[in-house]
Amino acid sequence: xxxxxxxxLQLLRRSPLVTGLLVVYPIVLAxxxxxxxxxxxxxxxxxxxxxxxxxxxxxxxxxxFSQQEARRQLxxxxxxxxVSSRAxxxxxxxxxxxxxxxxxxxxxISKLQxxxxxxxxxxxxxxxxxxxxxxxxxxxxxxxxxSLLTQANLLLSSKISNVASDxxxxxxxxxxxxxxxxxxxxxxxxxxxxxKALDAVAASLPPAxxxxxxxxxxxxxLARQNLALADSLLSSVRQPIAVDKQLIGGSVPPLxxxxxxxxxAITLLFVTVLLVSGSLALEREENTFTRxxxxxxxxxxxxxxxxxxxxGAALLVTLLLLAAISPFESIxxxxxxxxxxxxLLAGAASSGLGLAIGAAARxxxxxxxxxxxxxxxxxxxxxxxxxxxxxxxxxxIHVIAGAFPFRAAVDALSGALSASGPDLGxxxxxxxxxxxxxxxxxxxxxxxxx
Amino acid sequence: xxxxxxxxxxxxxxxxxxVDGLSKSFGERAALREVSLDVSRGELLAVLGPNGAGKxxxxxxxxxxxxxxxxxxDRSNGEVGWVPQQAGLYRRLTVEENxxxxxxxxxxxxxxxxxxxxxxxxxxxxxxHDQVSSLSGGNxxxxxxxIGLLGDPSVLLLDExxxxxxxxQRVRLWEFVAGLAKGGTTVIYSxxxxxxxxxxxxxxxxxxDGETIFDGTFAQMRRAAGPRPKGSVADPENDFVxxxxxxxx
Numbered sequence: 001x002x003x004x005x006x007x008x009l010q011l012l013r014r015s016p017l018v019t020g021l022l023v024v025y026p027i028v029l030a031x032x033x034x035x036x037x038x039x040x041x042x043x044x045x046x047x048x049x050x051x052x053x054x055x056x057x058x059x060x061x062x063x064x065f066s067q068q069e070a071r072r073q074l075x076x077x078x079x080x081x082x083v084s085s086r087a088x089x090x091x092x093x094x095x096x097x098x099x100x101x102x103x104x105x106x107x108x109i110s111k112l113q114x115x116x117x118x119x120x121x122x123x124x125x126x127x128x129x130x131x132x133x134x135x136x137x138x139x140x141x142x143x144x145x146x147s148l149l150t151q152a153n154l155l156l157s158s159k160i161s162n163v164a165s166d167x168x169x170x171x172x173x174x175x176x177x178x179x180x181x182x183x184x185x186x187x188x189x190x191x192x193x194x195x196k197a198l199d200a201v202a203a204s205l206p207p208a209x210x211x212x213x214x215x216x217x218x219x220x221x222l223a224r225q226n227l228a229l230a231d232s233l234l235s236s237v238r239q240p241i242a243v244d245k246q247l248i249g250g251s252v253p254p255l256x257x258x259x260x261x262x263x264x265a266i267t268l269l270f271v272t273v274l275l276v277s278g279s280l281a282l283e284r285e286e287n288t289f290t291r292x293x294x295x296x297x298x299x300x301x302x303x304x305x306x307x308x309x310x311x312g313a314a315l316l317v318t319l320l321l322l323a324a325i326s327p328f329e330s331i332x333x334x335x336x337x338x339x340x341x342x343x344l345l346a347g348a349a350s351s352g353l354g355l356a357i358g359a360a361a362r363x364x365x366x367x368x369x370x371x372x373x374x375x376x377x378x379x380x381x382x383x384x385x386x387x388x389x390x391x392x393x394x395x396x397i398h399v400i401a402g403a404f405p406f407r408a409a410v411d412a413l414s415g416a417l418s419a420s421g422p423d424l425g426x427x428x429x430x431x432x433x434x435x436x437x438x439x440x441x442x443x444x445x446x447x448x449x450x
Numbered sequence: 451x452x453x454x455x456x457x458x459x460x461x462x463x464x465x466x467x468x469v470d471g472l473s474k475s476f477g478e479r480a481a482l483r484e485v486s487l488d489v490s491r492g493e494l495l496a497v498l499g500p501n502g503a504g505k506x507x508x509x510x511x512x513x514x515x516x517x518x519x520x521x522x523x524d525r526s527n528g529e530v531g532w533v534p535q536q537a538g539l540y541r542r543l544t545v546e547e548n549x550x551x552x553x554x555x556x557x558x559x560x561x562x563x564x565x566x567x568x569x570x571x572x573x574x575x576x577x578x579h580d581q582v583s584s585l586s587g588g589n590x591x592x593x594x595x596x597i598g599l600l601g602d603p604s605v606l607l608l609d610e611x612x613x614x615x616x617x618x619q620r621v622r623l624w625e626f627v628a629g630l631a632k633g634g635t636t637v638i639y640s641x642x643x644x645x646x647x648x649x650x651x652x653x654x655x656x657x658x659d660g661e662t663i664f665d666g667t668f669a670q671m672r673r674a675a676g677p678r679p680k681g682s683v684a685d686p687e688n689d690f691v692x693x694x695x696x697x698x699x
Contacts, residue, residue: 003554007540007547014542014581291538291597294515296555 001297001305008279008309022275026267026317030324033263044144047089047101047129048080056109073155074102077148086127093131100141101129102148165231172227191227195220256329257421260322261413262383267321268314268343269350269375269406276310276354277367280442284362284449299446303439306358307351314347315340332417338424342409342416345431349405352438359445374404382407405434466491466528466604466636467512472521474507474660481507482518483660489605489638494631496651497640498690500699503657505640506535509607512638528604535609537594541583545574545593548582552597568596572626588619592626599630606630608639612646624650644690658699 012019050067057066074080081098083089089101104126112124126149130141170177174190189197198217202210283289283302293299322331322339332339354371361367382401386394401407412427465488474482482504489495497505510516512523513532539548549565558564569575572592574585582590591611598606608627612620628650631637641647647654648668656664656671664671668686675693682688 003551007543007551010547011540011542286540287534287536287538288540290515290534291532291552292555294513294532296552 001301001308004292004297004302004305005309008305011279011282018275018278022271022313022317023320025271026321027324029263029267030321031328033259033325033328035328043077043079044099044141045081045097046078046145047083047092047098048074049083049086049089049101049103051106052104052109053106070152074148074152077151078144089129093129096131100131100145101127102145103127103129168227168230172224191220191224195224257418258410258414260325260329260331261410261417261421263325264318264321264343264413265346265406265409266379268318268346268409269353269379270371271317272310272314272347272350273354273357273371273375274368275313276306276351277358277361277371278364279309280306280355280358281362281364281367285364289449300439300443303355303442303446306355307348307435307439310351310354311344311347314350315343318343318347332419335416335419338416339413341428342412342424345428345435346405346409346412349408349431349434349438352435352442353405355442356438356445359442359449362449375406378404379406382410402430403434405431408434464491465489467530467638468522468524469512470522470524472508472511472518472523474504474511474516474518480660482511482657485521485657485660485662487655487662487665489636491604491636492631492634493636494628494650494652495636495638496647496654497638497657498642498644498647498654499657500694501642502659504660505657506609507660508657509609509638509640512605513607525605529601531598531601531603531606533595533598533606533608533611535611535613537582537590539582539590539593539597542581544579544581545569545585546578548593549596549600553600556601558600564600568599571599571629572596586619588615588623591615591619591623595623595626599635603635605636605638608637610640610642612641612643620646644686648686656693658694658697663697663699664693 012022048071050071052067054067071080081092083092083101086103089103092098093101108124108126111122115124128141128145130138132138167177169175170188170190172191174188174193176185177188178185195217198213198220202213202217205213280303283292289302292302297305325331353374357370357374358367361370378401381397382404384394384397389397408427408430411422412424412431414421415424415427467489469488470486472482472485473480485504485508487495497508499505507516509532511518513530514525515532540551543551546565546569549568550561553561553564569578572589572595574589574592577585577589582593585593595606595608595611598608611627612623615623624646627637627639631652651668654664654666654668654671655662664674666674671693672686672689675689675696678684678688678692
């Protein structure tokens with residue numbers, strides 16, 4: 001068997017394209033993933049047209065928003081591309097120069113101010129321009145701008161509740177108050193001082209009159225106590241919903257580790273399945289299968305040799321990928337004693353799949369086509385998260401994905417790469433069972449191979 | 451000292467392969483029916499017959515690739531080498547690498563020695579470092595046969611060895627095969643070419659519809675075919691067709 005293995009390595013050496021693919025593919029993939037992980041998402045470019053007259057700001061009680069502050073807050077979240085006209089916004093969106101356009105119309109502030117003053121008849125509106133050619137992109141822009149407007153609304157709520165809190169404080173404790181728009185400052189006595197003044201007056205009154213003043217004093221105390229409760233109510237308006245996240249459904253590896261595991265599993269699956277299926281089909285195309293299995297090696301022995309070739313290649317390319325990704329993402333090399341078994345079993349299961357494909361397809365080109373046709377959608381559906389499709393469809397996806405080694409390989413590699421990843425036992429057992437199952441299928445398919 | 455004809459006859463008389471009552475069916479179709487034959491050492495046996503006669507099935511069973519439904523094969527007098535119709539070689543490996551690989555897999559004791567011997571025998575020493583894909587069909591067939599000889603078999607089975615070769619390549623191939631038989635290797639080959647069989651076959655076995663309809667020399671077959679029609683030229687192919695028609699095929 002070792003001579004056959006050596007022969008396959010010799011053949012690989014004679015096929016620079018295939019060997020190059022085996023080496024270059026994981027490195028390119030690793031660099032791309034490394035860059036993606038290390039740089040994080042770019043800020044989306046948004047064309048921004050501000051048609052509000054200069055100097056108009058939003059007044060809220062004693063404070064408010066200037067245009068500059070609003071722009072600074074907005075452009076912290078996205079990359080604002082300033083434009084001078086609606087036509088320019090539309091052109092930039094159409095050309096794909098920006099992801100979308102945001103227009104603040106001239107009457108935006110006045111409408112908002114009127115709305116806050118309860119005299120508004122129509123809501124303040126911003127114009128959003130989205131290129132609808134690409135539904136995915138349109139969805140992204142919608143989500144981004146909705147998120148921005150939600151944040152803006154929250155900011156306004158917060159400002160308004162702060163102003164209301166100041167009013168409440170003056171009402172309770174007393175102090176100076178500047179009347180909005182008029183600029184006139186008046187002194188407010190406040191409920192607390194009113195209560196004290198009334199109590200003092202009540203003490204000097206005859207009992208018959210005292211009870212009436214005491215009732216007013218009690219009202220002032222009650223109002224002050226309830227105004228204290230308003231503070232917490234206003235706080236809850238600022239952030240009405242708080243998040244208390246609880247993790248269920250097993251341990252989850254960090255996102256970066258999961259991304260590395262996915263990259264490694266994709267590389268391992270494609271390289272191994274293509275190599276093994278092609279190598280087995282080649283034995284038939286070269287008419288050597290019958291010669292070999294006539295007594296030089298058993299059919300099972302031939303399958304084991306190809307599986308060993310695939311598993312060795314899987315180990316090599318996956319370690320190469322992890323080494324190439326190391327400069328971008330910290331790899332837990334201290335867990336190599338777990339990483340190697342995970343790669344070996346994932347490689348063995350992928351090799352088994354390659355053997356079944358090669359034995360069924362019987363031709364190198366057909367096996368390559370079948371390998372792609374199977375591996376690509378399987379990798380795709382294996383990553384569909386729960387909750388994004390119906391439960392029945394998810395169950396079907398789980399059954400299909402479970403019959404292929406990709407998802408189990410991702411779980412095994414995640415568990416091996418991170419202590420917070422899933423337990424290794426189940427994925428490794430899954431991969432071992434898949435290996436055995438595929439070997440049986442391949443052995444059966446070899447009956448009609450020659 | 452050269453071997454006397456009587457001694458050569460005695461040496462050759464001992465059968466190295468005995469086949470008795472072989473039958474094989476694929477579904478409803480009977481590919482072989484009760485085929486029996488004995489082959490002696492150094493004999494060149496041509497298995498002839500029209501398409502679908504059962505030639506390849508017979509050779510596959512003799513090679514141990516296909517299992518017969520019934521019948522007996524005695525291979526106890528030595529190894530049986532097999533050469534497939536399509537060259538079973540790794541085209542991206544060199545001539546030498548192919549020979550070395552199969553010699554190692556045959557667990558040959560002196561791998562390098564046997565590789566050198568086969569290169570010498572095939573006359574391909576100068577092309578030992580060439581990839582098989584760069585060789586002509588005739589040279590590929592020589593390597594194909596050489597690999598069949600690596601196990602030092604007493605019987606060599608060749609499935610239509612000359613198909614796809616040009617006339618000069620055929621002549622060289624048959625000279626090579628005749629040399630093997632001269633050295634004591636029994637050669638059983640299937641062919642469509644009656645001319646090749648008449649030239650390079652000590653004996654002919656003719657199969658039709660899975661049955662043996664003739665077993666003897668070409669001269670015996672010609673006699674069995676009956677007299678040539680007046681005015682027809684002496685041609686082995688015409689004789690063979692006349693024989694088949696006479697047998698109802």
